[in-house]
Amino acid sequence: MLKIIKSGLQTTVQDLGRFGFQKYGVIVSGAMDPFAHRTANLLVGNEENAATLEIAMVGPAIQFEEDTFIALCGGDLSPEIDGTAIKMWRTVAVKEGSVLKFGAPRTGCRVYLAAAGGIDVPDVMNSKSTYLRAGIGGFHGRALKAGDLIPTHPVSPGHAASLLHATDNELEWKIAAPRYFNEPIVRMMKGRQYELFNNDSKEKIFSEAFSISSHSDRMGYRLEGIKLSLEEPKELISEAVSFGSIQVPADGNPIVLLADRQTTGGYPKIGQVASVDLPLISQLKPGDRIRFKEISVEEAQKRYIEQEYQIRQLKIGIYLKREEWK
């Protein structure tokens, strides 16, 4: 059980998303940085899809109601337990009654807290992700607030013993943690409507830097910089969008659609961020900058497969170690 003492800016329960219901207009939701979410789970012996807490920008204060194990992966929001700084991207043992707090964001802006056993909230349409606007999923369909008691699944003695070993041994799991920059170069495929844009826009999307506007949230990031426009005005017919679609409304400022994107959209899509680079975007804060570099669909899929292979190796490595220690 986790007790929320202070709410933070926006802390929500997330898993890898709600799939299969987009045809009914139900958005996917899920972790903004799936790599960090999955790694955090693996480090505490959970399934990759187990529910974690997604903590954004200003972290909450959380008290642990029993001895447990946690992992924090993603942006570095200066986490500390009872006043002592703790390491990110590894397994950490916590004592009953201790309090986790966060300070200033150092890199990135979203951190995933996985607790051994996983956050125990009911499935809604096969997912534990919070869908704020519809008020469903997660913890009562809303962001966490002071006083909330968030249940976690119990952990078996064998599971706990192996995690204790992992923390005692100062073990390095050799995780190639992504380096979050505040001016990343992000790989982008040309979008379905790329050719409809004028030459200036087609060129500048790859040569100019854009900054993240303060009107940015889990649904999408608005980018500011040069304005993009079509060769000639055209009414488009709404069609599916996805995680990383870059659409351009009439005002010319691109929007990168993220975890809480709507299912369909009618604005022209100039590009699509490669799946492997989505964590780089999800960790940007208002004022950070971004540049795009072209990548083909083939190459993007190759990079995706490589990343998946790394996660699998990590998963197998952790599994084998834990079996040894049980």
Next chain:
Amino acid sequence: MNFSFSPLGDQAIVIEVGQEINEKVQERVRAIAALLEADPLPWMVEIIPAFTTVTVFYHPLATLYETVQQELEERVQHISEAVAGEFRTVEIPVCYGGDFGPDLDFVAQHNGLSPEEVIEIHTSGTYTVYMIGFAPGFPFIGGMSEKIAAPRRDSPRLRIPERTVGIAGMQTGVYPIETPGGWQLIGRTPIRLFRPEQEIPSLLRAGDKIIFRQISESEYHSLKEEQHAEDH
């Protein structure tokens, strides 16, 4: 039949079946969706049918773009033999005007009609649901009379209560959940369109025929109570 294929990033493919919104194209979209749902390819994650496209999501770990396109091309060749499925007719009771439909008078004035005439025209048509999108269970409904068409509001409202019926251009629709939006609001239905607790969480589906029926405020409240009782 001509289909074109193009990638939507590295995890989805768009099948375009037409260039404009009409019933014929909508039927083809529905036929492809039905075919793929009835007999999914092993790498399919989910599909989103829209006005003129069906988008298929997949994991690149299971298969790559080229194969996805080839297998879909083969599959949709047989689409003429597929059936779009039977359509259903769904009646949506609506309490028009007043607090429920603050823009009914605007829609009337804009078209040189009385509010009663707007209601009469709105309830006399048979509509088709073209797609579900934007919000959970939100139907894009085509087939509305031009006589009651009205432009979107210049500045969208920040909160539109759930189950509010609106008009935008020649489209009409119902907001299933509270959201911001720019449509002209003409009434409210006691019927829930988004049902997260049910296996199919959307009351309406693409292809459904819709009829609007006018109800009084007291009927609105009793229908809403009835539904509330059913839900619990």
